[in-house]
Structures are given as structure tokens and as C-alpha cells.
Amino acid sequence: KEVKENGDAVLELASEGGTISVAGMEQEQPAAPPSKETRSKLGKLLEFSINEAATQFMSSETQKLLSSVNDALFTTKEIKPSDSWETELDNPMISGKKFKVKTVLVSVDKVDGVDVAKLKQTVTADVDKEGGKLVVDVTFVVSTATGELVKTEGTIKGIPTNFGPMDWAVKSTKTKGDKKA
16 A cells, blocks of 8 residues: 555555365355555564454454464564574564564575575464464565565464364465556
8 A cells, every 4th residue: 555754564455255175175255354554664563453344253363463474574684594583573362472483594596587585484472371372384485676475385373263273274476467466
């Protein structure tokens, strides 16, 4: 929607729906109302809001937690392959608690003629006071020139839903289409 003078980006994200597999059965998922995020130029989630109608499957706190680990987090330090850094974030699931995102620059390569960095992020965050954990292991491939996401692949385990914990396998690839999309 907007890039502010300080580099923060305001985004509106909408799910077009799709199919999920639950206990081996495919289920159609309808499109969801959009969420709104503001992210720092390093990728850190600063603000998050979602339409209340979108909380039937997951609480807004769960969606905010997932959103906070849904993008690559960068550092201001100069780095080379195998360097790592940690980003501390507020945990929306437990008031006053924080969690850390560990990021490693795995490699710098070329994909389809574009210079890219492969970043691996890992997270373990408490999701309740009984010891439930969200465990994230995701690799992001981003353009070194623009920071634009080229590809994502990984797993997110222990996602609290209104129907019990759920695990996701994540895979996305940027398509060449309408730049507005």
C-alpha cells in the first residue's frame, strides 16, 4: 500500500482461498478478509490488524505470531555466508514474553539470472502457559538487489488453532505476472 520515508512498508495481504489437507482429506478454504501489516525495512513486524471474521480458524494473536515469522528478517551488519544473527520479538500469545528468531545467511547464488541470498530462519516460541511451542524452520530466497522474496520453503509446527495444534509445510515461488498483484 505504502512505503514510508523511514523505509517502513504498509502491506495489505489477502488469501484467495485454496485447499488444505486435514487428516488426509482435502478441504476447500474460502478467501479470507485482508490483514494489514506495517514492517520495518529489516522485515520486523511493527503493526498488525485483521478483520474479526478471519479469526474463526485461528485467534488474532496466533495470526499475528505467524505473520511476525512469515518474512525474512534482515540485519544492518555486513554479513557473509554462514554468518547468523538473532532478532527478538514480542510474543503476542503470552503478554510480556518475547521470542527470538535466528537467521543464517546460507549462501549467495544466482537463480534465473537474479542474484539471491538464501536465508534460513528458525524459531521456537511459547504459545501457551502449559508449554505449547510453535517451531518454525523456513528458508527464504530473496533478491540481493531488492530484498524481494523469490522463494520460500519450510515447516511450521504446533500452530494453535481453534481445532487444536496444526503443522504446515510451506512452499511458495514468485511468479512473473502483473506487478500490481
